[in-house]
Amino acid sequence: MADRDDTAAAGDLGPVTTLATPIRLDFEFTPGVAQSRFLRGLERGRFIGQRCPKCGMVYVPSRGSCPTDGVPTTEDVELANVGTVTTYCVVNVPFAGQSIEIPYICAQVLLDGANISFMGLIQEIPADQIRMGMRVEAVWVDPDRLTPSLASVRYFRPNGEPDADYESFKEYL
Amino acid sequence: MAERCAVIGVGQTHHKAKRDDVSIAGLVREAAKMALADADLTWTDIDAVVIGKAPDMFEGNMMPELYLAPALGAVGKPMFRVHTAGSVGGSTALVAAHLISSGIHKRVLTVAYEKQSDSDAMWALSVPQPFAAPLLAGAGGYFAPHIRAYMRRSGAPEYIGRMVAVKDRRNAMRNPYAHLHIADIDMKMVEESMMLWDPLRYLEACPSSDGAAAMVLSSEDALSGQYPPAWIHGMAMRSEPTMFAGRDQVNPRAGRDCSADVYAQAGITDPRRQIDVAEVYVPFSWYEPMWLENLGFCDLGDGWKLTESGATAFDGDIPWNTSGGVLSSNPIGASGMLRFLEVAMQVRGQAGEHQIGGARVALGQAYGGGSQFFSMWVVGSDKP
Amino acid sequence: MSAVAGRRTPRPVSIASFAQARNVRRDDEHNEVEMLMPVVAEVFGTIGITKDDIDFICSGSTDYLIGGPFSFVTALDAVGVWPPKSESHVEMDGAWALYEAWVLLQEGEIDAALVYCFGRSSPGNLNEILALQLDPYYVAPLWPDPVSLAALQARALIDAGKATEADFAAIASRSRRDALDNPKAQVANDIPAEKLLEDEYIVSPLRRHALPPITDGVAAIVLAAGDKARQWSKPVWITGLDHRIETHSLGARDLTSSPSTARAAEGAGVSDGPIDVAEIHAPFAHQEIILKEALGLDETVVVNPSGGPLAANPLMSAGLIRIGEAATRISSGRAHRAVAHATSGPCLQQNLVCVLEGE
Structure with missing residues (x-):
């Protein structure tokens, strides 16, 4: 390849179609108050849900709010x-x-x-x-x-x- | 008072499993340049750019509007980024349209894309969280139980899903931009394809695509372009909570409310009679009969009968998904915009082989998440 | 309200209510829904309304901070959108969510919108995460961290003779001293600038004091127009709102100026009248100097009386908080006309300017 210049050689190799960029990110998640109740229940072999004080529906697991009323669910309910x-x-x-x-x-x-x-x-x-x-x-x-x-x-x-x-x-x- | 707004340019890429011939910027420019050419405009004619896509983790590029600003001619202009899950392509177009109808801008370029092959899409959708429910089934596994619920409720025979799969893939044969072109598709081929998420077979599910869509929207006093404008007659978004007690995931109220809103704006009281053509987000075949009911094209429980009767076929009285739909091309972030774009093409008379003759009023619909986010527009060839 | 040739006069929209969580380094007790709920309750409660009074909702956040896709989806449970609501989300700072809501209010069909945002900056490593905002082919693979990029900008500013390290220290000292009066601030102290100059460099020429804290925080605003604007509170009108972006390539930009801020300021009509207070989203101390110039503010303007982002910088929320803080100065009678600013991207790539006015 001594008779070719570098530019021509690069051209012969064709387009670069892939560039691998490994991405590793570590996160510390926070389950929150309500989900912690649920998780602590699992640790004891029990399902713990929470009741909405407004509509009375029981959510398991609760993420802390009633999805329809938007108010905190605070009363634990063992299921x-x-x-x-x-x-x-x-x-x-x-x-x-x-x-x-x-x-x-x-x-x-x-x-x-x-x-x-x-x-x-x-x-x-x-x-x-x-x-x-x-x-x-x-x-x-x-x-x-x-x-x-x-x-x-x-x-x-x-x-x-x-x-x-x-x-x-x-x-x- | 809201100003009139119209689509004056459309563009899309050739959608494929892997577009390794272009960068992300190259992909969005391909669609945007086509939309500008269709509108007889150049980058400098554009006042603002609105871009949408699904999760940034699909490409590993956080808030990509920053990187894409120069590629989309947005330098010195307002650039806006929307993300509303699977409905994002639709809601991105709506945000762009509101920039016109509010009187703030005259011409807005809106673009949506996904380059799913750039990362592992399944991974991006299910990043493991230590205390969350382990994902047991993948995306289809989320929707398959709701499809089963629909079949139970409506008594629909199991071949209905296959009919949709065949119909949309046949439509895709008319669309040169579609990802899947399966020339010999038929009921038997779908039936013999691998069962993925029972009752869903491989050919009843959408592909994973790289692709982009773009539109130029304009105010009444800034019209231009190769084809007549597609006037926006109505637009709406609705969301409901992802999970709640008694939630109807087969026929979500957010979808019903959204269509009621958009029909009221467009003066539609009988969608089946008044809408000439519809592009509806159907990533899994059974969502056609489900959305036929949700969008009020028939009574509850009758959606599958419309599909079975051929009413939604290309030569039916309400053709659905003339482009081939999401079942034939699915660059997720752009999938919603492609629905909106296809109906604009129909009422402008520029859909070529997949043109429905005499289409004057058309509905575009997109949904996302677990069927809790909806965006829709009705476009027409007449000025509203 | 001003009317400049070529610029339309916007429909008057008022910041009816503003609430924010106490900004902290890490909230490891609550999830995003639990962080938002009390703030949403407060933003409604202080003006005596409920979610049923709201016509449109828009939120701002980004998945990469939280570490999971679709993080905005469950956050909506903090509001309770039932019956279904017209709702949207931007993968941007809440200030842009406010922009989207303001656009819809311009059409005159709806009168009230809720805007909220959540910025949990603590779960991951921001130096790595924010590198993913850069060109994915040529820059991100090099993993440049945001502090180093800001330091390039600060160095350019010094070399251009526009500022000194002592100026950075003075801004940091003033901001955190002002934050002593802000119960929601994360970093508040009274340390003279001379003392701050004894700090070690983090990345030269930036010492620790010139960097923003890492903050978990959420915020919400209710926008009102029409009759509701007067019924719900003493109006603080948005008289101008604009945002602009610059090119992404740092090498193609003059990092010592912010033309996108200047354009947005022109669009928002900052210079149409005297400004009493400015809440500027300058995460790094030196950026305040660049932004003040771009906004055309003179020495009489009170800058960041809340302490600004140097006192609390919850990503995706800090911009909306600037608008809320500026509105609060007006509603409490301490200012008549204010400008609020939000930024996004490396070295102030994208900027939003909001002009607020009392009656």
């Missing part, structure tokens, strides 16, 4: 370990960071006593047998492994109760 699958989907796609064997069931679970469902993993049932209205219970990690984190809940599983009537949860779809 049951059981709930109802309001709706679900079966996940057949593997993606980064997810280690669960596919297919698996991802469901909206409405805990008894709560007015909001949250997303949970359903196990101990073949994926094609999940139903809207199925009654499920939380399966927790061993007591010595409980932490203030949702990792304390391993998954939900059918608890054998008859399915909930559609009318009882259709407002939560």
